[in-house]
Amino acid sequence: xxxVIQSPRHEVTEMGQEVTLRCKPISGxxxxxxxxxxxxxxxxxxxxxxxxxxxxxxxMPEDRFSAKxxxxxxxxxKIQPSEPRDSAVYFCASSGSGFSYNSPLHFGNGTRxxxx
Amino acid sequence: xxxxxQMEGPVTLSEEAFLTINCTYTATGYPSLFWYVQYxxxxxxxLLKATKAxxxxxxxxxxxxxxxxxxxxxxxxGSVQVSDSAVYFCAPWTTDSxxxxxxxxxxxxxxxx
Numbered sequence: 001x002x003x004v005i006q007s008p009r010h011e012v013t014e015m016g017q018e019v020t021l022r023c024k025p026i027s028g029x030x031x032x033x034x035x036x037x038x039x040x041x042x043x044x045x046x047x048x049x050x051x052x053x054x055x056x057x058x059x060m061p062e063d064r065f066s067a068k069x070x071x072x073x074x075x076x077x078k079i080q081p082s083e084p085r086d087s088a089v090y091f092c093a094s095s096g097s098g099f100s101y102n103s104p105l106h107f108g109n110g111t112r113x114x115x116x
Numbered sequence: 117x118x119x120x121x122q123m124e125g126p127v128t129l130s131e132e133a134f135l136t137i138n139c140t141y142t143a144t145g146y147p148s149l150f151w152y153v154q155y156x157x158x159x160x161x162x163l164l165k166a167t168k169a170x171x172x173x174x175x176x177x178x179x180x181x182x183x184x185x186x187x188x189x190x191x192x193x194g195s196v197q198v199s200d201s202a203v204y205f206c207a208p209w210t211t212d213s214x215x216x217x218x219x220x221x222x223x224x225x226x227x228x229x
Contacts, residue, residue: 004159033217043160043205043219091159104150105217107159 002026004108006092012114018080021111024073025094033105034067034077035091043091049075082115089113119143120206125224131198137191137223139180139206147208149173149182149189154203154222163191163204201227 005024013019025032034046047057052069060067064083069075079086089110096103123138141147148167152160164173169184180191189206203222 042221045218093159104162104165105152105160107161109157109159 004092004094004106006090006108006111008111009109010112010114012116013082014116015083016081017115018078019082019086019113019115021077021090021092021113023075023077023092023108025075025092026106027073029094029096029106030072031095031103032069032075033093033095034075035093035107036088037091037110038088046077079113082113084115087113087115119218120208120220122204122206122220122223125203125222126226127223128226128228129196131227131229132195133227135191135193135196135200135225137204137206137225139189139191139220141187141189141206141208143187143208143210145210146184147210149180150207150209150217151178151180151189151191152205152207152219154205156202160205160219196225196227198227198229201225 004026007022030051032049036044036046044059046059047067048055049069052072065079067077089112091107091110093105093107095105120141150165151163153163154160163178164175166173166182169182172179172181178193180189182189203224205219205222207217207219209217
């Protein structure tokens with residue numbers, strides 16, 4: 001079990017640039033979550049997919065943020081254009097079923113994004 | 117929706133001291149309760165869980181008991197190690213959550229030698 005894999009681990013970009021974060025969930029998991037972590041706001045749920053379908057994107061802060069899950073083994077979170085206040089650690093997590101207490105979340109190691 | 121209140125950190129203590137992190141929750145229905153831990157530079161990982169009232173979750177020397185009457189799920193460890201330095205998150209979960217974990221602010225624990 002390779003765990004949830006996120007790339008890149010670190011991303012530094014200039015304001016206005018497009019940023020794409022990538023996530024490969026654990027094979028067989030059918031729920032995928034994107035979280036953002038900052039000192040000020042803590043851990044925020046951005047969007048949640050079940051069986052590749054976005055279920056709830058109410059946590060996506062602005063239209064500059066978009067997320068896709070084209071298949072069961074890959075998801076992206078895109079920010080276009082990026083702004084300094086987007087600087088944070090972005091986590092992807094997956095679980096066997098978003099609706100079962102027996103299936104905890106498995107987190108990746110995150111992408112640390114810095115927008116200058 | 118579900119929510120959780122954790123004691124503020126940082127909590128600083130010496131090795132072999134007793135650790136308690138308080139957690140109270142509000143949730144519709146009967147939630148399952150989880151503690152997650154985040155070590156420096158890593159994502160969160162499940163520490164322990166309890167799925168019904170009076171259940172006790174335990175792992176790595178940590179314990180927490182599901183107290184329905186007080187809506188609490190306090191985390192305890194009798195003798196901490198430097199390697200327990202991390203941020204700890206309490207999270208309730210119910211089917212009404214639609215599978216979404218709403219984490220609290222987390223409590224940073226610093227254990228000194």
